[in-house]
Amino acid sequence: MTLSTETHLPTVDTAKKLGLLPEEFEKIKAILGRTPNFTELSIFSVMWSEHCSYKNSIVWLKTLPKDSPRMLAKAGEENAGLVDIGDGLACSFKIESHNHPSALEPYQGAATGVGGINRDIFTMGARPIAQLNSLRFGNLKLDKTRRLLKGVVKGIGDYGNAFGIPTVGGEVFFDDSFNTNPLVNAFSAGIVKTGQVAKAISYGVGNPVFIVGSATGKDGIHGATFASEDIGEHSVEKLPAVQVGDPFQEKLLLEATLEIIATGHVIGIQDMGAAGIICSTSEMSAKGEHGMEIHLDRVPTRQANMVPFEILLSESQERMLIVVEKGKEAGTKAIFDKWDLNCEQIGTVTDTGRLHFYMHGELVADVPADDLVLGGGAPVYHREYREPAYYKEYQKFDIHTIEDIQNTTQITEAAKYILSHPNIASKKWVYEQYDSMVGIANRSTNAPSDAAIVRVKGTDKSLVITVDCNSRYVQADPEQGCAIAVAEAARNIVCSGGEPVAITNCLNFGNPYVPEVYWQFVGAIKGMKKACEKFSTPVTGGNVSFYNQSSDEGPVFPTPTIGMLGLMEAPENQMTIDFKKEGDIIYLIGQSRNDLASSEYLYSYKGVKASPAPYFDIEEEFAVQALVKELILQKRIESAHDVSDGGLLAALAESAMPRGLGFNINPDKNVRLDAFLFGESQSRVVVSVKPENNDAFLDALDNSKVKFSLLGKVHAADFRIVDEPILTSAGAKELYNNALGKIMEE
Structure with missing residues (x-):
């Protein structure tokens, strides 16, 4: 049957209004051997949109690792990723x-x-x-x-x-x-x-x-x-x-x-x-x-x-x-x-x-x-990219321009600010609107852990799943920041008792036609590739979302969100973040550093917006995670919580508050006090140990090259630095739990 004709066939202006480039309109005419009618042009406009064709991203997405013995579907070829978890x-x-x-x-x-x-x-x-x-x-x-x-x-x-x-x-x-x-x-x-x-x-x-x-x-x-x-006034x-x-x-x-x-x-x-x-x-x-x-x-x-x-x-x-x-x-x-x-x-x-x-x-x-479709006749572009001017400015940050914390009063003020900041404080106002228990498979609602743990019915296995990305780190350094996002996702799974298996990603960036934005995208892909290869977590697929910017305010912070799947073979391997009882010994696995870069403390509390990504060494990170895995499997520790947003003090508080406990710690004398408490250098995990297991714990660390330090002990009901109280556990919990809700109820 002959195709019906339209009185007025589309022009290049029609194509542009539908989001197509003039050269794409010419390509469509060449494919069809004629000018498309409006219905056909509409078909090409949606199928060749970035959202469907990945035309501006596929050349870089193809560089990501996609193979492992567990992979059952090629990345991007099915509706979702698929990995073998055993037991059929x-x-x-x-x-x-x-x-x-x-x-x-x-x-x-x-x-x-x-x-x-x-x-x-x-x-x-x-x-x-x-x-x-x-x-x-x-x-x-x-x-x-x-x-x-x-x-x-x-x-x-x-x-x-x-x-x-x-x-x-x-x-x-x-x-x-x-x-x-x-x-x-x-x-x-x-x-x-x-x-x-x-x-x-x-x-x-x-x-x-x-x-x-x-x-x-x-x-x-x-x-x-x-x-x-882009989002604009006519959107x-x-x-x-x-x-x-x-x-x-x-x-x-x-x-x-x-x-x-x-x-x-x-x-x-x-x-x-x-x-x-x-x-x-x-x-x-x-x-x-x-x-x-x-x-x-x-x-x-x-x-x-x-x-x-x-x-x-x-x-x-x-x-x-x-x-x-x-x-x-x-x-x-x-x-x-x-x-x-x-x-x-x-x-x-x-x-x-x-x-x-x-x-x-x-x-x-x-x-x-x-x-x-993607992989067929849909266009594929190699976009220009260029390092933005801000990047080198961020690298110029000098920690010595920031005055260190001098006394307990200043610690208390900073701690209250950090624990009540919406980026650090409990998201209770959000999650209480969600049903977390329907299906009765959730193992982590009443046992807080760094990642969610969900039982696989009919087996002893659990999925260990998390979503992670610190957009501020990626803005500061896309390659390093995205590698950190993958590493933190893996760290959260490991600290919960799981083994990282694979990732899916959601890549949120601004307009790909802006060279500085595309530079962020390319850097993020490079960082993701490096980290996924190191942690043996292939990419099963995901989503690219460009054009997240407005004509007035420019692009959003680049946000390559990492959704990571982990597997826990037996429920007895589950590890939680909460300190269990007074007198347990607190250690830091990993090393504190004189680093405030891109921390919430520096960015929000001190108001310094321009600094590089925090310290991160992928080999060090890998070694820390391997050690924590062994400590959990050998039953040497009572809790594990990674140090991330908000720094060490936030991690300690989040471990202490669930049971109304506190801590008494001694700072590292080789590190500035502000960096020790609030810096966000990577590859660190807070663990607690029963006193009677302390020797066995130290024996396990003897054969490791990972640096660690004794922080102090779990205290009864307040937070202390060298015996000096800075906050009560109850007061901290009030700030932490209710900060977001109070803002939303104003």
């Missing part, structure tokens, strides 16, 4: 962003981010068992920031709680660079039997193609394009690009999806996330080297008179595209009917390699599947 089971996990939608409509933006990441997991055939999130917001003194935080947290809580998957951990970070453009990164992990994994593929001529789940509406149209441009006009979610519909879709996969009749299945129907049809077809014939008028819609491009590009939530074996149509429909969900056959698989879209029998678009 695999873990599917992934992290993705929903930044731009959350900036405009925080509740639905965050809620649909949660829905989307969970669909990525259960389309693999995995049942989600845990969620985490990594959030970045601006200055909490601003009404806008508090509004965004309230909306995002409520959106995550309402969707996740109703969907019935526990939110077991995460992080929240505040900085002025996020005033206009918050970052909302959602992580999910699920479990699947290794022989029941579903693939995002299409093949078999004549096999039926079904759309299942919710009806298609006009929400989210051009959402992928919207996510691939609010694109509010329809924000999707609307329904967690109860998603719960039904989860059960129906797992049931249909279990039949063994599914050829391929893909979530309709970014770019909707066109993304699922093109990516599945290209992967299977087949084509599809799709009838858009058969798609269930929520609104009347939707035109072809609207149906194709809609990002309405809770939908899947499924290809099943021919002859299994009735059984497929019966399963979705049982769950009261739409299930309509909208097309069939062909051998053409092309996507033919019809509306009421009229051919409205004819495009080659492979030319739309």
Whole structure:
């Protein structure tokens, strides 16, 4: 059938309005051998957007390590990463962003981010068992920031709680660079039997193609394009690009999806996330080297008179595209009917390699599947990058220009400030809005640890999972800062009793066409590569989110969020952060240094914004983690807590407060007092030891080259430096637990 013609074909100006470059418009014409109609141009505009094609990032993403004996899916080729965890089971996990939608409509933006990441997991055939999130917001003194935080947290809580998957951990970070453009990164992990994994593929001529789940509406149209441009004063006009979610519909879709996969009749299945129907049809077809014939008028819609491009590009939530074996149509429909969900056959698989879209029998678009997708005909760019002027200025920081702490009064003042700072203080106001216990698999809600620990039912194993990134470190030095993010994620897993296995990443940066921004991106990838290779944690996939900047305030701090999966083989290996009883001995594994660089103390308390990333040596870090693993397995320690944001004093306080205990420590006389207490140099872990186990503990360290020091002892109810009280445990806990809530209630 001949393609229908349009009276006025698109021009290069039309292409530019859809986010395409003039040279990309010419490439599209060359691919098709003609000028595309508006529907076809819209198809290319979303599929060639950064959000779908990774055209500005793929050359560097390919340099990341992606192989290990546990890897069961190639990075980026399936809906989510997949690693073998033994006992015939695999873990599917992934992290993705929903930044731009959350900036405009925080509740639905965050809620649909949660829905989307969970669909990525259960389309693999995995049942989600845990969620985490990594959030970045601006200055909490601003009404806008508090509004965004309230909306995002409520959106995550309402969707996740109703969907019935526990939110077991995460992080929240505040900085002025996020005033206009918050970052909302959602992580999910699920479990699947290794022989029941579903693939995002299409093949078999004549096999039926079904759309299942919710009806298609006009929400989210051009959402992928919207996510691939800067936030500006006119962004609010694109509010329809924000999707609307329904967690109860998603719960039904989860059960129906797992049931249909279990039949063994599914050829391929893909979530309709970014770019909707066109993304699922093109990516599945290209992967299977087949084509599809799709009838858009058969798609269930929520609104009347939707035109072809609207149906194709809609990002309405809770939908899947499924290809099943021919002859299994009735059984497929019966399963979705049982769950009261739409299930309509909208097309069939062909051998053409092309996507033919019809509306009421009229051919409205004819495009080659492979030319739309990453790894096929989608453009790939090597962007210019240039070291920004600020970088060398940051390196000029001299610690001697900062006056050291002189007395106990100054320690108390600084400690109160740090423990009540929103970046350090408890995120209780946030996490109390999340259900962390649904599913009764969470092992860490009442046993605080550096990473979340979630039981794998039917085994002795637990997943140990965390999300980590200090954006300020990455701003100061992208390569070092991103390596630290990977190292801290691994350190959190090790301190919790787990073994790091693999990572997923969510790479949040500004506009890639700005050379200084792209330099940050390249540096972060280099740092990630170095650290992942050292810790044997391959990259299973993830998400790139560029254009996180505004025309007024510039780019956000670069934030390559690391979602790391670890594995704990037995529950007796679980380690917590809390001191157990008065009189236990406190040690520092690792070495304190005269380093205040990029610390919260220097940046916020002292107001010095320009300094390099904190001290970090990857070999030293690796040795510290290896030692802590052994100490936990040999049962030589009672607690372990890494020293990170806020420095040593924050780590000690967080270990003391859960049981209402305190500490009495002696500073390292070779290190400045401010750096000793509040510096954030890496590769340090606070551990506590029973007095009767002290000799065995020291014996374990005799064979190690890792430096360590005796800090002091667990005290009854206050924090002391050389016997001088600085805070009571109760007073510190009041500050720490309630600081964020008080700000939000103002």
